[in-house]
Amino acid sequence: MAVASASDPSPMQVLADFGKSKSLRTLLRVLILCFIAGAAVSSRLFSVIRFESIIHEFDPWFNFRATKYLIANGFYDFWDWFDDRTWHPLGRVTGGTLYPGLMVTSGAIYHALRALTIPVDIRNICVLLAPAFSGLTAFAAYLLTNEMTTNTSAGLLAAAFMGITPGYISRSVAGSYDNEAIAIFLLVFTFYLWIKALKLGSVLWGALCALFYGYMVASWGGYAFITCLVPLHSFVLICMGRYSTRLYVSYTTWYALGTLASMQIPFVGFLPVRTSEHMPALGIFGFLQLVAFIYYIRSALSGAQFKAFLFVGLGAVFGLALLALVAMTSAGYIAPWSGRFYSLWDTGYAKIHIPIIASVSEHQPTAWPAFFFDLNMLIWLFPAGVYLCFQDLKDEHVFVVVYALFGSYFAGVMVRLMLTLTPIVCVAAAMASSQLLSTFLSVKSPKVKDPAQEDVTDSLSKKTKQNAGGSLRSANSPYVGVYSFLSKGLVSGIMTIYLLLFVLHCTWVTSNAYSSPSVVLASRMPDGSQHIIDDYREAYQWLRQNTKEDAKIMSWWDYGYQIGGMADRPTLVDNNTWNNTHIATVGKAMSSSEEVSYPIMRQHEVDYVLVVFGGLLGYSGDDINKFLWMVRIAEGIWPDEVSERKFFTPRGEYRVDGEATETMKNSLMYKMSYYNYHTLFPPGQAQDRVRGVRLPDTGPVLNTLDEAFTSENWIIRIYKVKDLDNVGRDHAAAASFDRGHKKKKATKKRGPRALRVD
Amino acid sequence: MAPKKAQASSAAAPVVTTGTTTSTAPAVSAPSKKSSSSSSEAWSNVATNILKHYQKTTPQRTKLIDLFMAFLVVVGGLQFVYCVVAGNYPFNAFLSGFSATVGQFVLTASLRIQTTEANKADFPSVSPERAFADYVFGSLILHFFCVNFIN
Numbered sequence: 001m002a003v004a005s006a007s008d009p010s011p012m013q014v015l016a017d018f019g020k021s022k023s024l025r026t027l028l029r030v031l032i033l034c035f036i037a038g039a040a041v042s043s044r045l046f047s048v049i050r051f052e053s054i055i056h057e058f059d060p061w062f063n064f065r066a067t068k069y070l071i072a073n074g075f076y077d078f079w080d081w082f083d084d085r086t087w088h089p090l091g092r093v094t095g096g097t098l099y100p101g102l103m104v105t106s107g108a109i110y111h112a113l114r115a116l117t118i119p120v121d122i123r124n125i126c127v128l129l130a131p132a133f134s135g136l137t138a139f140a141a142y143l144l145t146n147e148m149t150t151n152t153s154a155g156l157l158a159a160a161f162m163g164i165t166p167g168y169i170s171r172s173v174a175g176s177y178d179n180e181a182i183a184i185f186l187l188v189f190t191f192y193l194w195i196k197a198l199k200l201g202s203v204l205w206g207a208l209c210a211l212f213y214g215y216m217v218a219s220w221g222g223y224a225f226i227t228c229l230v231p232l233h234s235f236v237l238i239c240m241g242r243y244s245t246r247l248y249v250s251y252t253t254w255y256a257l258g259t260l261a262s263m264q265i266p267f268v269g270f271l272p273v274r275t276s277e278h279m280p281a282l283g284i285f286g287f288l289q290l291v292a293f294i295y296y297i298r299s300a301l302s303g304a305q306f307k308a309f310l311f312v313g314l315g316a317v318f319g320l321a322l323l324a325l326v327a328m329t330s331a332g333y334i335a336p337w338s339g340r341f342y343s344l345w346d347t348g349y350a351k352i353h354i355p356i357i358a359s360v361s362e363h364q365p366t367a368w369p370a371f372f373f374d375l376n377m378l379i380w381l382f383p384a385g386v387y388l389c390f391q392d393l394k395d396e397h398v399f400v401v402v403y404a405l406f407g408s409y410f411a412g413v414m415v416r417l418m419l420t421l422t423p424i425v426c427v428a429a430a431m432a433s434s435q436l437l438s439t440f441l442s443v444k445s446p447k448v449k450d451p452a453q454e455d456v457t458d459s460l461s462k463k464t465k466q467n468a469g470g471s472l473r474s475a476n477s478p479y480v481g482v483y484s485f486l487s488k489g490l491v492s493g494i495m496t497i498y499l500l501l502f503v504l505h506c507t508w509v510t511s512n513a514y515s516s517p518s519v520v521l522a523s524r525m526p527d528g529s530q531h532i533i534d535d536y537r538e539a540y541q542w543l544r545q546n547t548k549e550d551a552k553i554m555s556w557w558d559y560g561y562q563i564g565g566m567a568d569r570p571t572l573v574d575n576n577t578w579n580n581t582h583i584a585t586v587g588k589a590m591s592s593s594e595e596v597s598y599p600i601m602r603q604h605e606v607d608y609v610l611v612v613f614g615g616l617l618g619y620s621g622d623d624i625n626k627f628l629w630m631v632r633i634a635e636g637i638w639p640d641e642v643s644e645r646k647f648f649t650p651r652g653e654y655r656v657d658g659e660a661t662e663t664m665k666n667s668l669m670y671k672m673s674y675y676n677y678h679t680l681f682p683p684g685q686a687q688d689r690v691r692g693v694r695l696p697d698t699g700p701v702l703n704t705l706d707e708a709f710t711s712e713n714w715i716i717r718i719y720k721v722k723d724l725d726n727v728g729r730d731h732a733a734a735a736s737f738d739r740g741h742k743k744k745k746a747t748k749k750r751g752p753r754a755l756r757v758d
Numbered sequence: 759m760a761p762k763k764a765q766a767s768s769a770a771a772p773v774v775t776t777g778t779t780t781s782t783a784p785a786v787s788a789p790s791k792k793s794s795s796s797s798s799e800a801w802s803n804v805a806t807n808i809l810k811h812y813q814k815t816t817p818q819r820t821k822l823i824d825l826f827m828a829f830l831v832v833v834g835g836l837q838f839v840y841c842v843v844a845g846n847y848p849f850n851a852f853l854s855g856f857s858a859t860v861g862q863f864v865l866t867a868s869l870r871i872q873t874t875e876a877n878k879a880d881f882p883s884v885s886p887e888r889a890f891a892d893y894v895f896g897s898l899i900l901h902f903f904c905v906n907f908i909n
Contacts, residue, residue, distance in 0.1 A: 200881070201872070201880060201881050201884065202881075202883070202884055202888075203865065203868050203889070203892035203893060203896045204891075204892040204895055204896075206896070207892075207895060207899050210899070211899065244880055245871045245872075245877050245881075246880055246881065248867070248868070248871060249868040249871060252864035252865075252867070252868065253864065253865065255864075256857065256860060256861035256864050257861065257896065257899055257900055257903070260854070260857050260861065260900065260903040260904065260907065261903055263853065263903075263907055264903060264906060264907060270849060270853070289864075292867070292871075297808060299811070299876070300807060300808045300811035300812065301804060301807055301808065301811075305807065308804070309804055
């Protein structure tokens with residue numbers, strides 16, 4: 001029977017043989033990779049189709065503005081760019097404080113397309129850069145996985161996973177023109193080159209790895225992940241007794257060239273020799289020299305002599321190096337770990353010491369469901385893949401294990417670092433699933449299986465018994481395999497269903513969670529049709545058209561980049577949060593009473609103040625909800641002038657209705673948010689739909705500001721700062737005088753007037 | 759095959775981990791250091807053994823490479839001493855000069871490792887010619903970065 005089935009090819013056998021020819025396989029592989037890249041790109045286009053080709057969110061607006069500057073003024077001007085339209089009155093040395101990789105990449109693409117006489121708008125290049133690079137990332141994942149396993153289908157699976165997994169899509173949809181857009185590709189590709197260099201021990205690959213590492217440094221602050229992971233991998237290898245000359249060649253080449261490359265970026269500059277984050281790499285570099293030397297000596301000496309040499313020499317050098325490091329750190333030559341890195345070890349650190357870091361939502365610790373949401377089934381295939389690496393533990397598998405451990409830890413600490421975990425999850429999961437599939441999908445069954453084959457035709461009940469028999473038989477035969485078509489079919493069928501579900505999940509997540517530009521909001525009308533809420537652009541357009549070219553806009557830092565990008569007006573603070581004091585100043589102006597805020601605003605030449613208010617629409621990301629962070633950050637600098645406690649009621653509640661504390665009611669932010677809001681409603685009906693509370697009948701009174709503009713859905717409110725009074729009164733007096741006159745003319749306009757006491 | 763490239767890198771530069779770098783210096787410099795540090799019988803044995811082994815097993819070309827490495831160590835050491843004594847004012851210049859020597863040192867060490875007969879098994883895909891081509895490529899990149907960084 002066995003002979004018969006072997007000589008008599010089934011249709012599946014024919015198909016399998018057909019796929020065996022080498023050239024055909026290559027062709028298929030290329031085709032599949034192209035399709036994967038196509039799928040990766042197209043799944044990121046939801047936002048363009050749903051909305052339009054628009055730059056998303058906050059940071060991308062700065063990158064977009066910088067790219068436009070680069071295109072308009074050329075590379076050298078961009079490099080020396082001092083931007084006096086942000087951080088008024090300080091300005092920002094933009095050229096020296098950004099990662100230029102992204103802008104230079106899109107600038108190069110722009111000029112290349114122009115040279116090919118394809119005139120493409122720079123905005124479209126920026127919008128579509130992230131999807132384009134995601135295709136490349138899929139390819140890089142394919143290469144990386146191929147280094148890990150001989151099974152080529154694993155690479156294809158990894159490419160497919162990488163292409164569509166939401167953990168990566170979250171930062172690379174069309175329009176999300178951020179550093180991560182190209183950085184993840186560079187991350188994966190640098191790791192691929194590192195593995196390649198390590199395997200071959202070639203200076204060429206090491207140098208290429210260093211070049212791409214340099215590109216990565218130019219693109220994203222996350223390069224520190226590579227800077228720490230590669231030395232760690234080398235260190236683990238040495239500790240496992242796997243030092244090889246290949247390791248020496250590849251690591252030292254990478255470090256010597258890569259460090260120099262990273263120092264070319266002005267923003268990084270001397271950091272690689274000055275900060276603790278970069279010290280592990282340097283330490284391992286020195287350590288490797290030592291190890292190499294010791295290995296050389298070992299070949300020259302007898303055992304006992306070598307031992308003596310080892311103890312004395314190694315101990316002395318290690319002690320000296322450690323001493324030098326401690327001494328230099330305490331003497332201030334090497335900066336200790338920066339705050340952002342401390343918050344990686346102690347998740348509570350930022351909350352206590354650096355509120356500005358803790359206030360960013362993407363720096364929060366990850367919630368457990370987020371792992372499943374972003375990675376779906378990959379998250380449970382991931383440990384299986386790591387386990388497979390242990391089975392055949394070569395140098396490159398050690399890399400997967402180390403990366404997996406560290407990536408998981410960091411992803412657990414900070415939401416945004418999910419991004420660095422995703423590649424290794426894709427690689428490991430692809431290894432696991434391809435192992436599973438190739439075990440269960442092979443048409444050929446082991447030779448010793450004739451009874452098993454017969455059994456497939458028999459009833460299902462008999463099958464379990466047969467399985468027991470099969471496994472018993474396999475105990476004495478050298479070949480262990482899957483015998484029955486049923487189990488093959490069952491497992492591969494289930495796996496296929498999982499894969500399909502994964503695709504469904506990814507599509508659903510991408511289209512629902514990650515494709516909103518957040519500059520434009522979408523909502524549903526009662527009849528189910530889509531309604532676009534475009535308040536942001538409405539307000540920014542108003543600013544652009546109705547204010548002076550150099551009118552300074554004060555807003556919370558979240559909106560700084562958008563105001564700079566869309567309204568083209570100078571701002572006080574923006575999302576490049578380099579100056580905590582300046583941000584705290586804005587926070588203080590927002591959280592103090594008008595009498596305190598007005599001098600601050602005058603000093604900073606503020607012309608307009610912009611607040612975001614979601615109360616009418618139920619838009620929860622508004623300034624009142626972010627208000628506590630402003631208070632906290634201001635309190636960090638002026639603890640005796642701003643106190644967070646005073647914004648809470650005696651019972652510890654954060655309220656905005658009639659029960660709100662006096663400090664809250666008098667704060668500029670509260671007044672600007674709710675100014676005139678009650679006039680929208682019938683008396684006594686004024687309601688805040690975000691906080692779900694009823695507001696008092698009398699709204700706040702503003703003396704030093706004039707309402708200048710309020711957008712259609714009241715999301716953006718802009719106030720003009722009043723000039724000094726003509727006859728030298730303070731604003732409160734002037735305003736009450738004005739009101740006194742108005743009162744006789746138009747009594748009905750407001751409810752009963754609350755007399756100002758102060 | 760011996761690296762005859764002129765060193766354009768004798769500018770200036772400090773090392774953070776001088777201890778380790780100098781200790782990894784080529785084997786030529788090691789024996790003298792060791793013998794001076796120890797008077798005991800065992801130690802001088804160690805030194806002479808190393809020296810003997812070195813002279814016995816190293817081909818002439820490799821010795822040339824070692825000479826170049828020793829030269830790099832000396833240049834790097836000088837730069838570092840200068841930095842410590844005279845201050846590191848143009849830090850860019852110091853860093854790039856020093857990195858040039860360190861980088862060239864490790865590249866040369868890699869070349870030496872790759873071309874040593876005993877290590878053949880470790881580098882199945884790297885022929886001596888390939889090793890030298892890689893070496894030139896790595897050095898070009900290194901010096902490009904150094905020149906760009908030196909200000």
